[in-house]
Amino acid sequence: MSVTEKFDGVAVTTKANVYFDGKCVSHSIVLADGTRKSVGVILPASLTFNTGAPEIMEGVGGNCRVRLKGESAWKTYGAGESFAVPGNSAFDIEVADEPYHYVCHFG
């Protein structure tokens, strides 16, 4: 499992996106080809995220447990692993002990 350690040649927005009182913090980036992503971290917490656009969450550090909306099973994802979330949906995520670092790919 390879881990995306960095993105080159991107535009980064200096102001962070702060969700859930800071339990999730991300910075938005735009790749040279115009693709938008975010790089972020979720601190130990149990959170529910709603999606607008479909998302692929790629782990780059730590791990998490995830339950997609409408499913009963939790699955664990670590660095180098990804999970896909449909648009206009939601997912529960639990992070314990160590922060979970991710890249969020949209669309």
Place this chain on the structure above:
Amino acid sequence: MSVTEKFDGVAVTTKANVYFDGKCVSHSIVLADGTRKSVGVILPASLTFNTGAPEIMEGVGGNCRVRLKGESAWKTYGAGESFAVPGNSAFDIEVADEPYHYVCHFG
């Protein structure tokens, strides 16, 4: 006071720097000319940071109160304002209510 809203053509490290149990989260960037900076956010908290290299902290959102090591006075800095911290020194920073977003310039 102008605010640096983004950096273009940078390399961004996907894994965040997490300090003080997540009260401070930053992502490291490298500009095209090799200059290293970080873009980060400090959540409401009272923290003490130690410096290795000298730093210039540029506010890009929210505000903070700062007291440099060896000084007795606190000063308030907001978006578009910067403060310089010597190398091998320290500063106390207090953030209330809203997160303080910054760019950290080194050296």
